[in-house]
Amino acid sequence: MQARDLMVEDVQTVSPDDDVSDVLKRFARVEFSGFPVVGDDDVVLGIVTESDLVDLFEPEDETLWIPIGLPPFVDTLTYQIDVPWSEIETGIDFVRESGRPVSEVMTTAVVTVTPETDVEVVLDHLSGDPDVNRIPVVDEEGRIVGIIARQDVIRAFRDDRLA
Template sequence: MHARDLMVTDVKTVAPDDDVADAFKRFARYPFSGFPVVDDEGRVVGVVTESDLVDLFEPDDETLWIPIGLPPFVDTLTYQIKPPWGDLDLGVDMVRNADRPISDVMSTDVVTVTPETDVDEVLDLLAGDDPDINRVPVVDTDGTLVGIIARQDIVRAFRDRRLD
């Protein structure tokens, strides 16, 4: 069994110059947690996931670190304070990031396979130690997207083989 036997060829994608608002619409419309990002020639240039977009609304700089020195101690104690206004900032963050291009938030280190890749290699990728790999784009020799394999596609294929 090879990647071509498992892949779905009707792949929903986004473009690098699509904006964050477009990606949110796609996530609302389709039951996927990530989309390949393809250029004008159909080559995979990245992947954007729901967690990439969630990260836009959980900035690291939202936490205040306050050093407090207590005499006669020379060292200071540092306390973390999470401001309660975080929920109010969500709408502001959405407006601020809505026009931001996907190319700013996508992952560019994309793991891909070819249609001839053995199913064992695909399994190793999807069941490996990297929790961020939930789908594998299938590309031809020049990097053009021809399909995608998600974890559920592998489970479905093995289930179907058992039933045959």
């Protein structure tokens, strides 16, 4: 079995110039969690996942430190207040981050295979790194010709066992 036996040829992709907000809208309409990012020549430049975009809107610190003290006092005291930032911060982050191009948030170290790649190599990639959930299939010039998701491999093995 080779990658061509597992891959889906109808691949939905995004451009590196697409806005984060546009890609978020596309994720809302599809049943998968990652898009290959391709240039005008269909060469794979990266992958953008839901996780990449969610990370943009996660508050890093939900603690507000307020300095207490008035000039000319040099020393100030600080008080820690835990504020439920999630709703406020998410809204602010969405406005700030939504216009960013996908090229700034995509993963550029993309694992790819060719249609002739043996299924064992595909399995090694998908089982070796928990962050690799899909593998673009590319031709000799790096242009996308298909994609293999983990569920495609599972489905192929199931179908093979049932045959």
